[in-house]
Amino acid sequence: MTRPGRFRSGMPRPGGPATERLRATLMTGLGVASLVYTALGLGAAGGQLERLHVFGTVLYALCAALPPLAGLLALRGHRHTAVPLALTAVYCLLVLLAIVLWLPLMTAPQMPQPAPWPYSILTIPAAAAGLLWSPPAAWSYLGILSVATGLLRHATAPVLGWIVAVQDAVFAFTFAAVFLALIQGALAGGRELDRSAAVARAATAREARLSSEHRQRIRLDALVHDHVLAVLLAAGRGDPAVQDQVPASARTALELLHDSPAGPGDPVPAREAAARIRDAVPAGFEWHARVPEHLFLPPEAAAALVEATTEAVRNSCRHAGDAARRVHVRGRSGEAAWLRVRIEDEGTGFEPAAVPSERLGLRVSVLERMSALPGGSASVRSAPGRGTVVDVCWQAP
Template sequence: MPAAEWLVPRIVRRRATVTSGQVETIFARALGLFGLVFGAQTVPLALQEVDALVPGSGAALMAVLYGAIVALAVATVTKVAVRVACLGFAAIYAASLVTWPFLVVDPAALDDSPPWLYYLCTVATTAAALALRPLWAAAYTLVVPAVYGVIRLTPAGGEADPLLAVLDALYAVVLGVVVLAIVIMLRQAAVEVDTAQEAALERYDVAARQHATEIERVKVDALVHDSVLTTLLSAAAATTSDQQSLAARMARDALLRLDEAGATGASALDQVGLPVLVRRLRAALTTFNTPFIVRVVNAGGVELPVDVVDALYTASVQAMVNSLQHADEPGRRARRELRVRGVRAGGCVIEVSDDGVGFDRAAVPAERLGLRVSIEERMANAGGSARIESQPGRGTTVTVAWPVGAAGSAGDDA
């Protein structure tokens, strides 16, 4: 038992230092900050080159690009539509770069200076790295600097020496590739941490069960020592009818206590209060680094069979783990909720929901067992039900209920 007691609190207190959500937040906010810094640095040069452009187009170009940078910074701070803001800026920058030669009407006014757009190239490639899949981000990182290198050779780009144009383009490519590599590596590391977190949760659940089993064993051992052995010794030493009668009463009392011990063990017929399940779920949440909003309604006075509590707990934790692994999108952490509702005196409905990327249920491969076995079949075997509602881009809600039909009546009791 001491080993189990040591193991459980150690696992509960352990927290991951890096998660997918943290990585995305750090990268996004760094991009927003450096975008503002780089944008501010380009303002003097942009003002100098306004006279070289079509009248009014310089101011319009600055307004669009600087506005996109500000919108990107706001999105990264508020964690709202970060991926959209990154995609928007990357697209606007690429479009601005392509249209630059058509906007320049007086190349001499550039005074052989590079287009001020060049100094925002790294911001654009970083935004693409956060918003696009690695292959598309890599293509963007290579193509956009190459386009700039070509423009740099033209009068609209200052008619730079070919070597200088190539070096400028290569410099932008190197910076973009380094950033992309860092993003990919840290994302992979975060996924590994999330996987380890799920494994830690499973170990915690096993350790908690072992701890409870050990406590029950100690209690039974004490009962055997205090009642059964004492009764046997008394019966062996009984020589008179009174002593034999006392031994018989002791035996009946020992049998009664053994029956009571069996009844209070973790049997399928044992009843457990719903607050016990809520405490177990809250304990599981302490192993997650990503928060869940927890709402509990009508938990008092609700009792459930032990095997049902185990099924509800395991299915709910699996749903939460699935949300942690799949709901977040690059640059945005989903909002997650855990709702527990008691139904009359002997039922329960648990909802695990998020507003993440969602998925198409029909597209889930048959060999993926997280939904079918860990949630739906587990609840069906316990006499309950499970419902999974999700659409791409609209989040996911997993509802587990016991007994069957409890989910339909929970709203009346809530």
């Protein structure tokens, strides 16, 4: 593999999308500029070609045709720049070859007064070198091209002297250097844009990963509370009726973790989710459901709704005594699809702001669980002596 900074006649390393789009655009512009240069210098070049071997004419024809052809192919888009770049590389080498072989190809002792035709197009191969190679290689190519052109200028018109040859070489180098620098600056901007886009993509992926980990942690906390801590707390209070439930609750939590989808899966019909909720609601609750047939939920949303509702129902059974209890399930399909479950009781109620932070029930198992769900939300409304209303809802983002 060629090291950066060394001269290489092959194609450049592939850049990002912005760099390759920009390279293709510049290559197309270079093809148009080459056509203009060729048209302007056609008369002078014709007089010189009459005094060159036929191979000189072939070189001229190739140098005139390759840049426009590469530009035309580059119009197909930045994903197809391999062939245009190869043609451009061949063009750069052919221009240098035309200068080196100029004297051996001459069939007459003298040339017309105008400078050899490669001198008039030096800007095009210099700009092409900026598209092809690393900055040191491109500038080295321009220096070699300028020196070779100056030597050829003196060899074909010795009466003008070395001063004119040197001046012409310096002018050609300076004029072409402007375009080479512009090309390199534009590509550097494209590479910086690609780097910024890559950093942004990496940051987005990291944020998504952290968000996913956060949601999984909240769900784990909720499952542990729902199926393990509740029984352990009851066992710690000396209730012998729940002693045998501890292993079963732990197994239930592990099964739920294993069965819960960690990523995208098949959508769950809302009516199936409602049926799961219905199975989790014990006798003594009034049940009201109106769920559209064509409403589907992400598997993560269905699981969160079922688990949050189960905890809210359990919490009501634990604290509301024999008060009346109701569960309402409502939904809507279409663009703004949603599903909401409301758990009501007419129990003694409580003051939500007065609940200690170490009490994890509704806070972890309902509120945090639903807030971690994309499109999820939950609310708890209660007051002493006025019962409790818990809403858990999912809405399509």
